[in-house]
Amino acid sequence: MPERASFYKGHGLGNDYIALELDRLPFGLTPPAVRLLCDRNSGIGSDGILGAVASDAADFGVRIFNPDGSEAEKSGNGLRIFAAYLLDRGRVRIGPHFTVETPGGIVRVRIVDESDDGVLDVEVEMGTASFRSADVGLAGPDRETENELLELSGGDRVAMNTVSIGNPHCVVFQDELDVETLRRIAPQISTHPDFARGTNVQFAVAGGEPDAVDAWVWERGAGETRASGSSACAVAAAAVRRGMVSERQVAVRMPGGTLRVEVHDDWSLVLRGPVEDVYRGEMTPGMVTRLRALGFAS
Template sequence: MATIKFVKMHGLGNDFVMIDSRRKPTPGLKKKAVAIADRHFGVGCDQIIELLPSKKADWRMRIFNADGGEVEMCGNGIRAFAKYLWDRKDRKIRSKGYLTVETLAGIIKPVIKKNGMVEVDMGEPVLDGRKVPTIFDGPVQDLSLKAGSDEYKITAVSMGNPHCVIFTDDVDKVELEKVGPLIERHEAFPNRINVEFVQVISKNRVKARVWERGSGITLACGTGACAVGVAFAISGGGGRKTRVDLPGGSLEIEWTKENRVLMTGPATEVFSGVMDI
């Protein structure tokens, strides 16, 4: 059994256990992820985020879902990563106001804004079906997909991890705990997929609920909000700037003319502690 220091953080209620392995390795974290994430017998979280040294960027981030699976990217998590280092006066982020972070989705650049919010350049969206990945060729927009006894019109977007966006008249009526896992594990998605149900409020605002691959229902998802913003724009219903209202709060999403997706939102530290695991 090992003693591990941790910090609990969240981005709009999407919560994380932060484990700082920059100076001292944390062996076997992947195997311990399920126990750490357990809300009854562990610390409890949606994801575990590990901070590590990097040869390609300022620092490296690893992300483990509550089921123990390692994933490519987490939008709320990268904001928590940056805020964690900012609050601890990390010289790299303090000297520049931003970081370069190595992830499985590539190098990500979070920026600390004057109001304490974190803006992240999430990179270019991937719309090619095979690259998301899905089993479909070309862009997957408003495509019919049968899951269970129902049929849905889906748009597939990758923001370093795969997302299935579905527009609906009332997101609160969606039985997400029933539909989410059916779509996540649908044969159309070789690596499984995150699912977002979206209700249009206005030309620059939508309301969304999220089923995260490997974690289930969460209060917010940063990459999901980015995928929603892109899907809303290509649907013709919205522009390049969208406010995405999630159960845990709102994120501002901008799809620039340079084909980059910018996400802006908060990250909050809750408490710190030590666990034996």
């Protein structure tokens, strides 16, 4: 019988992920395999892969792969899509909390509700925001960065606010979002040598509304992204810390839509937003053969 591999695909505000059982794949999920699967022309196409794994510390475990083949510590949208995947597989129910172990820590997740057209409302307790430079791998003495200037290779300078949500973020507040300029300088920030592990980048505009921020996201290992859960958390936390919003329940508006982040007094964060199923699928024997031909068969 030819070998096949099943998968699930879902998206949160246009940020899409493939979810699958890592130990059931007939090939190794190495960087070349991830890149092929995420390719939108020759693969399934996605912004990343969620690999379900066993966990001794939580109800479930997940490894999160960026489309360039690197691994991420945590993903807010990815975790919400992973919850939808677990529901689709009958492993969780709507209502009760469950825990998921990620490389960036254990989180509590809850599928709050499901609409008549099948859109899930999913809540994730994302952990505690840290503003310490050491927690994002920033060079120099450990410090809290607030509007600290970062020199870029092209001659630009940006005022950065670093935030760790278990993964690194650099939030830059601006008066307006000039997308062409952001596309030019965001990759320089994301791969700046002062960040030991690279960083996710968010440009944000706050002001005028006490509970809302507009944001544009460049994800480490993925590039420009329509929406990002951990990025929304970083933006909300930085905006509250700097007094740019007066409310602690913040709507972060991104090109793909709005996510809501509750910022508690101890800087713990709760992310909430929609997830939609896209499809369930099965890789053909030919696709499995191509993945194996990369030279990393299990």
